[in-house]
Amino acid sequence: MGATATGKVRVLNEDVIKRLAIPDEVIESVATGKNANSRVENGGIAKTVRRLPVDGKTVVLVDDGLATGSTMRAAVLALRARNPANLVVAVPVAASEACEDFKNKVDEIVCATTPEPFHAVGQWYKEFSPTSDEEVCELLSRGAQNQGQQDLQQK
8 A cells, every 4th residue: 555665655545545545544544653663763674774885876676576666666756855866766667657666766776577467566476475674684785795895996
Protein backbone atom coordinates (compact mmCIF):
# COMPACT_ATOMS: atom_id res chain seq x y z
CA MET A 1 0.00 0.00 0.00
CA GLY A 2 3.05 2.24 0.13
CA ALA A 3 6.54 2.77 1.45
CA THR A 4 8.58 5.02 3.73
CA ALA A 5 12.15 6.28 3.49
CA THR A 6 14.55 8.40 5.51
CA GLY A 7 13.73 12.06 5.88
CA LYS A 8 10.13 11.23 6.79
CA VAL A 9 9.32 10.35 3.17
CA ARG A 10 6.02 8.51 2.76
CA VAL A 11 4.64 7.24 -0.56
CA LEU A 12 1.12 5.83 -0.69
CA ASN A 13 -0.30 3.72 -3.51
CA GLU A 14 -3.77 5.24 -3.75
CA ASP A 15 -5.01 2.58 -6.20
CA VAL A 16 -4.19 -0.23 -3.76
CA ILE A 17 -5.62 1.69 -0.82
CA LYS A 18 -8.91 2.34 -2.65
CA ARG A 19 -9.17 -1.16 -4.12
CA LEU A 20 -8.69 -2.79 -0.72
CA ALA A 21 -10.59 -0.07 1.18
CA ILE A 22 -7.77 0.36 3.68
CA PRO A 23 -8.84 2.83 6.39
CA ASP A 24 -6.69 5.89 7.14
CA GLU A 25 -6.10 4.72 10.71
CA VAL A 26 -4.59 1.44 9.46
CA ILE A 27 -2.26 3.31 7.11
CA GLU A 28 -1.21 5.67 9.90
CA SER A 29 -0.67 2.79 12.30
CA VAL A 30 1.56 0.92 9.86
CA ALA A 31 3.46 4.02 8.70
CA THR A 32 4.17 5.31 12.20
CA GLY A 33 4.56 1.95 13.86
CA LYS A 34 7.57 1.48 16.09
CA ASN A 35 9.28 -1.04 13.82
CA ALA A 36 8.66 0.86 10.57
CA ASN A 37 9.96 4.22 11.79
CA SER A 38 12.83 2.83 13.78
CA ARG A 39 14.10 0.71 10.92
CA VAL A 40 13.75 3.45 8.32
CA GLU A 41 15.17 6.38 10.31
CA ASN A 42 17.61 4.64 12.64
CA GLY A 43 18.37 1.29 11.08
CA GLY A 44 21.74 0.24 9.76
CA ILE A 45 20.81 0.87 6.15
CA ALA A 46 19.66 4.43 6.91
CA LYS A 47 22.86 5.20 8.81
CA THR A 48 25.01 3.73 6.04
CA VAL A 49 23.16 5.61 3.30
CA ARG A 50 23.42 8.93 5.17
CA ARG A 51 27.23 8.54 5.17
CA LEU A 52 27.41 8.08 1.39
CA PRO A 53 28.37 11.26 -0.48
CA VAL A 54 25.73 11.74 -3.18
CA ASP A 55 25.68 15.52 -3.62
CA GLY A 56 26.66 16.25 -7.22
CA LYS A 57 27.21 12.58 -8.07
CA THR A 58 25.40 10.13 -10.31
CA VAL A 59 23.41 7.73 -8.14
CA VAL A 60 22.14 4.41 -9.48
CA LEU A 61 19.29 2.90 -7.48
CA VAL A 62 18.95 -0.82 -8.11
CA ASP A 63 16.15 -3.10 -6.98
CA ASP A 64 15.09 -6.65 -7.79
CA GLY A 65 12.13 -5.27 -9.72
CA LEU A 66 9.23 -2.84 -9.80
CA ALA A 67 5.67 -3.97 -9.23
CA THR A 68 3.84 -0.86 -8.02
CA GLY A 69 7.06 1.15 -7.64
CA SER A 70 6.17 2.54 -4.19
CA THR A 71 9.43 1.52 -2.54
CA MET A 72 11.52 2.94 -5.37
CA ARG A 73 9.49 6.19 -5.40
CA ALA A 74 10.23 6.61 -1.68
CA ALA A 75 13.94 5.99 -2.31
CA VAL A 76 13.97 8.48 -5.19
CA LEU A 77 12.31 11.18 -3.09
CA ALA A 78 14.72 10.61 -0.20
CA LEU A 79 17.76 10.79 -2.48
CA ARG A 80 16.54 13.79 -4.49
CA ALA A 81 16.66 15.76 -1.23
CA ARG A 82 20.42 15.08 -1.13
CA ASN A 83 21.09 16.75 -4.51
CA PRO A 84 22.57 14.08 -6.75
CA ALA A 85 23.66 15.30 -10.19
CA ASN A 86 21.84 12.40 -11.87
CA LEU A 87 19.49 9.78 -10.54
CA VAL A 88 19.20 6.48 -12.41
CA VAL A 89 16.84 3.61 -11.55
CA ALA A 90 17.80 0.16 -12.83
CA VAL A 91 15.81 -3.05 -12.43
CA PRO A 92 15.91 -6.42 -14.18
CA VAL A 93 12.11 -6.79 -14.33
CA ALA A 94 9.17 -4.42 -13.97
CA ALA A 95 5.51 -3.91 -14.64
CA SER A 96 5.39 -1.76 -17.77
CA GLU A 97 3.22 0.85 -15.97
CA ALA A 98 5.75 1.18 -13.14
CA CYS A 99 8.64 1.52 -15.58
CA GLU A 100 6.77 4.15 -17.59
CA ASP A 101 5.88 6.07 -14.41
CA PHE A 102 9.57 6.60 -13.57
CA LYS A 103 10.41 8.25 -16.89
CA ASN A 104 9.45 11.65 -15.48
CA LYS A 105 10.74 11.01 -11.94
CA VAL A 106 14.41 10.19 -12.62
CA ASP A 107 17.08 11.14 -15.12
CA GLU A 108 17.18 7.63 -16.54
CA ILE A 109 15.18 4.44 -16.04
CA VAL A 110 16.46 1.02 -17.10
CA CYS A 111 13.95 -1.82 -17.02
CA ALA A 112 15.64 -4.82 -18.62
CA THR A 113 12.32 -6.57 -19.24
CA THR A 114 8.65 -5.68 -18.83
CA PRO A 115 6.85 -9.00 -19.28
CA GLU A 116 3.09 -9.20 -19.88
CA PRO A 117 1.23 -10.19 -17.91
CA PHE A 118 3.15 -8.99 -14.86
CA HIS A 119 1.83 -10.23 -11.50
CA ALA A 120 4.73 -10.01 -9.08
CA VAL A 121 8.50 -9.47 -9.07
CA GLY A 122 9.19 -12.83 -7.40
CA GLN A 123 7.60 -14.85 -10.19
CA TRP A 124 10.54 -13.96 -12.45
CA TYR A 125 13.19 -15.42 -10.13
CA LYS A 126 14.22 -18.99 -9.48
CA GLU A 127 15.55 -17.95 -6.04
CA PHE A 128 13.86 -14.95 -4.37
CA SER A 129 14.98 -14.94 -0.76
CA PRO A 130 15.26 -11.58 1.02
CA THR A 131 18.57 -9.77 1.44
CA SER A 132 19.32 -8.95 5.08
CA ASP A 133 19.89 -5.39 6.27
CA GLU A 134 23.38 -6.43 7.33
CA GLU A 135 24.25 -7.66 3.84
CA VAL A 136 22.94 -4.44 2.27
CA CYS A 137 25.01 -2.34 4.71
CA GLU A 138 28.11 -4.39 3.94
CA LEU A 139 27.67 -3.97 0.19
CA LEU A 140 27.01 -0.23 0.49
CA SER A 141 30.03 0.25 2.74
CA ARG A 142 32.24 -1.75 0.38
CA GLY A 143 31.00 0.33 -2.55
CA ALA A 144 31.72 3.56 -0.68
CA GLN A 145 35.25 2.37 0.12
CA ASN A 146 35.86 1.50 -3.53
CA GLN A 147 34.55 4.92 -4.60
CA GLY A 148 36.81 6.63 -2.05
CA GLN A 149 39.83 4.78 -3.43
CA GLN A 150 38.90 5.77 -7.00
CA ASP A 151 38.48 9.42 -5.94
CA LEU A 152 41.96 9.37 -4.39
CA GLN A 153 43.48 7.85 -7.54
CA GLN A 154 41.93 10.58 -9.70
CA LYS A 155 43.47 13.34 -7.57
